[in-house]
Amino acid sequence: MKLNMIDAIHLGLQEELVRDEKIYLIGEDIGRKGGAFGATKGLQEQFGADRVMDAPLAESGIVGMALGSAMAGMRPVCEIQFADFIFPAFNQIYSEVSKLRYRTNNDFEAPMVIRAPYGGGIQGGLYHSQSIESFFAHMPGLRVVIPSGPRDAKALLKTAIRSNDPVLFLEHKKAYRSLVEVVGDAEECFPIDQAIMKKQGTDCLIITYGLFVSKAVKVAEKLAEEGYSVGVLDLVSIYPLDQATILDAAKASGKVLLLSEGNKEGNVISEVAAVLAEEILFELDAPIKRLAAPDVPAVPNAKTLEDAYLHFSETLEEETRALILF
């Protein structure tokens, strides 16, 4: 069955709700509206208001209450309407959700998922466009997972829901409807702690995640026509990083370009660069290249400014070629 990413996520949620009575969904406008992007459309009708719950407009409340229910045997899947609005819940996620297992010496656990749409390029302005993953990539105990397409999204979301650890699951808004592919069956689950080699390559490796994976694959295909062999590694797990796969892939190509939509300084790709520098610096044939957003507070609304913000990603092809020729 061919689906776009939002429909794949919808199907994944539906299949999991059928599979396990302990799972319930909670978020703003996810009930009769079916969510801001339609991820839960029709699910309240199908499963009832107890299992697909519209919450009052309070993110700390959503996450905090979900955590309490997880401590008492439920498996909540929270939807934060836009990732930009997750910050009222930052304390619950950082101080409570991520630390519960550790601080109780394994007595309690927090089997819960927090889904949130992120990313720009949709003229959403400052607060409907942000890439917020780096803030959450510093919380041992929490997993941060970002799928790059419909099939992965469904198969990763299922693993996240079945995991006994908390997962922040970030979905790029622009990937929701722009990518279409065949998705797996109800039992297809992909590991949430492993990076995925999307394309092998020996001249250069692009490491990225989310929406940019498909972009990187296109660039690699284009450069293949010129005779260059470019690999693409999808991080999948933004935290913790799958260091073994990252290092193996980088060694195989010798040159690494890192790509992220977040602000450049303090970005998760900087952590990848640090791992590479620390472990295999002398096996690399060129300096590590980072392509990321300029260090301005957020994505502005006007098309001209938004394009300027995202311009770095348009340079991927030439930057990759330049790195190959370095």
Next chain:
Amino acid sequence: MQKTAINYEKMYELLILARKIDERFWQLNRAGEAPFVISGKGHEGFQVALAQLLNQKIDWMAPYYRDLPLVLGFGETPKSVFLNLLSKADDTNSGGRQMAFHWGNQANHILSHSSPVTTQFLHACGVALALKKQGQPGIVVTTVGDGSTSQGDFHEALNFASVFNLPVLFIIENNHIAMSVAQEDQYKQKDFSGFGQAYQIKYAKIDGTNVMSSYQDLQKIIEEMRAEPQPVLVEADVVRLTAHSSDDDGSYLNEQERNYQENKDPVTIFQQELLAQQLLSQEKMTEIEEQISDLIDEVTEEALAAADPAADTLEQFVYEEGEGK
């Protein structure tokens, strides 16, 4: 509903146990054995009563740091609270990972809480939601200090409990001070009844220093909650008979604040009432006190001799084990 006879002796035992453990904790702190003490001294009255009224098999609690009497009445043993104080390996709350007085023990239906205040209010809502979804009976009790009512989570929790009609007993332990900041600099309300009204949930104010009246007031509230599951907000008027914690000397308190607090010691009040109403004899009280003192000497020794957490367990239990990084 059939009322069981009130067990005054049991409540007196718990009150004295909590008070004497508290006193020993401070001694251990001064002796350099315990790095940190934060005390429930003055908050014990309603906690002792509440512990009798809950049913640990079906009820849950999400306490805060002043709730030593409450957790002692909800399955924590004298030994376990000493192990917690000293951050020992066998501390059932966190295996020595958290600061002392940060409770949490699944077997006892006590939720784990952190240091940022008031987050547990939402966790209590979550447990109540889970009980509702699972069709289970039981209520969830959660507590917080009066200063902590300024936090957003306090208001989100009351609103969520109201909207989803969750059987949570929210208790504000009002000692009229938040660390050093006086009540009038913390909030302008005379009491918290306005929050009950705002969130459309029942509100009651009780004298939290008085075991007997607390028992009667809470019994009525809890019976109502069991008959018809719903949230209730209780303001328990209590006193803080110590400084904020062992890291504070309380020197900022004025004369009036000091006198007010000292005249409302829950132990003295309960003793006087028990004697006046001839519910417990002086001899029995003395016997209980002596037994508890002996017990505390014993567990102090055991806890001091207990093993510290092994350094090589530092990286354990970040994620479900076996999965790991």
